[in-house]
Amino acid sequence: MSSSLFDVVNPSNESQISQVVRNTPEQTSRAIERSTSAFASWKLVPPSQRAALLRNFSETVRSHVKELADIEVANSGHTISNAIWEANNVADVLAYYSGSVERLGGREIPVAQGIDITFKEPIGPVGIIVPWNFPMPIASWGFGPALAAGCTVVLKPAEVTPLTAIRLGELALEAGIPEDVFQVVTGSGSDVGETMVLDRAIRKIVFTGSSAVGSRIQRLAADQIKRVTLELGGKSANIIFDDADLDKAAASAPSSVFDNAGQDCCARSRLLVQESIYDKFMERFEEAVKGVRVEDPSLETSQMGPLITASHRESVRSYVDESLVLFKGSAPEGPGFWYPPTVIGGIDPSHRLFREEIFGPVVTVTKFKDEQEAIALANDSDYGLSGSIWTSNLGRGLRVARGVQSGNLSVNSHSSVRYSTPFGGYKMSGLGRELGPDAPDSFCEVKNVFISTEI
Numbered sequence: 001m002s003s004s005l006f007d008v009v010n011p012s013n014e015s016q017i018s019q020v021v022r023n024t025p026e027q028t029s030r031a032i033e034r035s036t037s038a039f040a041s042w043k044l045v046p047p048s049q050r051a052a053l054l055r056n057f058s059e060t061v062r063s064h065v066k067e068l069a070d071i072e073v074a075n076s077g078h079t080i081s082n083a084i085w086e087a088n089n090v091a092d093v094l095a096y097y098s099g100s101v102e103r104l105g106g107r108e109i110p111v112a113q114g115i116d117i118t119f120k121e122p123i124g125p126v127g128i129i130v131p132w133n134f135p136m137p138i139a140s141w142g143f144g145p146a147l148a149a150g151c152t153v154v155l156k157p158a159e160v161t162p163l164t165a166i167r168l169g170e171l172a173l174e175a176g177i178p179e180d181v182f183q184v185v186t187g188s189g190s191d192v193g194e195t196m197v198l199d200r201a202i203r204k205i206v207f208t209g210s211s212a213v214g215s216r217i218q219r220l221a222a223d224q225i226k227r228v229t230l231e232l233g234g235k236s237a238n239i240i241f242d243d244a245d246l247d248k249a250a251a252s253a254p255s256s257v258f259d260n261a262g263q264d265c266c267a268r269s270r271l272l273v274q275e276s277i278y279d280k281f282m283e284r285f286e287e288a289v290k291g292v293r294v295e296d297p298s299l300e301t302s303q304m305g306p307l308i309t310a311s312h313r314e315s316v317r318s319y320v321d322e323s324l325v326l327f328k329g330s331a332p333e334g335p336g337f338w339y340p341p342t343v344i345g346g347i348d349p350s351h352r353l354f355r356e357e358i359f360g361p362v363v364t365v366t367k368f369k370d371e372q373e374a375i376a377l378a379n380d381s382d383y384g385l386s387g388s389i390w391t392s393n394l395g396r397g398l399r400v401a402r403g404v405q406s407g408n409l410s411v412n413s414h415s416s417v418r419y420s421t422p423f424g425g426y427k428m429s430g431l432g433r434e435l436g437p438d439a440p441d442s443f444c445e446v447k448n449v450f451i452s453t454e455i
């Protein structure tokens, strides 16, 4: 079957901006064969040289930050300020993991009658499957540590947002990363993605996306005992206690859920507010929501862009029961897949708005009485990815953080992702961790060698 082209559309104005190749399963298999051949030499590149190549890749990305950001604004509708952060994040991730290449060693373990040494060896070609919501950073959280460990990479971007991945592939070559060490294969999840999962030469899949697809990938990978890292959905809580700095908590709550138009696995889409300060908080929160600038994402002033596609906007809309809306922000009229920041109240935790990941600019607000109830509500979810706790009592902040079943929590902040700290989810939010100092280890086999001193 020969490949065809698919249209890439700007979600802010619905114009066609490019056409990209839809690779077939056969073409994907050939890319995997090339990745396997490249692995044989990439794993032998001396550590200092591999580190230098990753540093070079980082610097090349850094010198193209504005170009990459502009592509992302046009392809994904991200605000220009976010897109610049995202491109810089790729450069930061590569720089950080370039430093790990020469530190990634095994150890000598004391044993009787000999010497025991462990070696860390790269596992082989790795498949990285990325969603459309943060195409650049999420890809780099996989390919940065994988390349550092000595693995080769086949990267599949989401079909709707392939453009920055394609450009990163070109920049890798420009930076001197040898041909076929880092390949980008565009096309659909069912053709390209599933071929990567099923091909035995791919030794690990790093998948970020929905829990439904993640669970299918884990089942398929199990037949080959293939490793998987899964970064999946979220329904995180933003918990506001009565001793919090209410001005800061209310001013920051909109960006914690409406950033990237709510298309963020870490979005704090369940706001939990202590009942004693509910009215005071909601007054400030409403003012902040109505002040969110939803506009052309290429403008420096833009704080929120459109949703990714018309069908995704329909999905978000289908969740919103207008009779439950407390208030809304504004959004431009079409063209473009715009949807206003929307605040929902008066629902029970059994309601689907409280339970399901909407992946749009919609937040539910629920009152709680005390610490125990706040923790119970936060944990009343199949997901466990992120969350925030606002309080001036650090002891309470830590107690609640320890009580909430979630991989990444922040106290008096909405920070979720730093390249130097581990990131991942509890429960249906995922399996394994990305980023942080240990990420390259997850791309290595550990080999143990015993040398007898008795002969």
Ligand code: TAP
Pocket (backbone or CB within 6 Å): 129, 130, 131, 132, 133, 134, 138, 156, 157, 158, 159, 160, 187, 188, 189, 190, 192, 193, 194, 197, 208, 209, 210, 211, 213, 214, 216, 217, 230, 231, 232, 233, 234, 264, 265, 357, 359, 385, 425, 429, 430
């Ligand atoms: P998915 O539909 O799961 O798609 C994610 C990626 O998987 C896309 O590249 C998709 O390809 C591909 N894919 C689809 N079916 C596949 C299959 N059978 N085999 C292999 N690959 C397949 O998710 P999405 O709608 O793009 O992204 C939204 C979801 O991602 C949300 O649930 C969100 O929470 C989650 N997410 C999680 C995180 C972290 S870090 N936990 C970060 C971002 C997003 P095509 O789309 O090209 O067909």
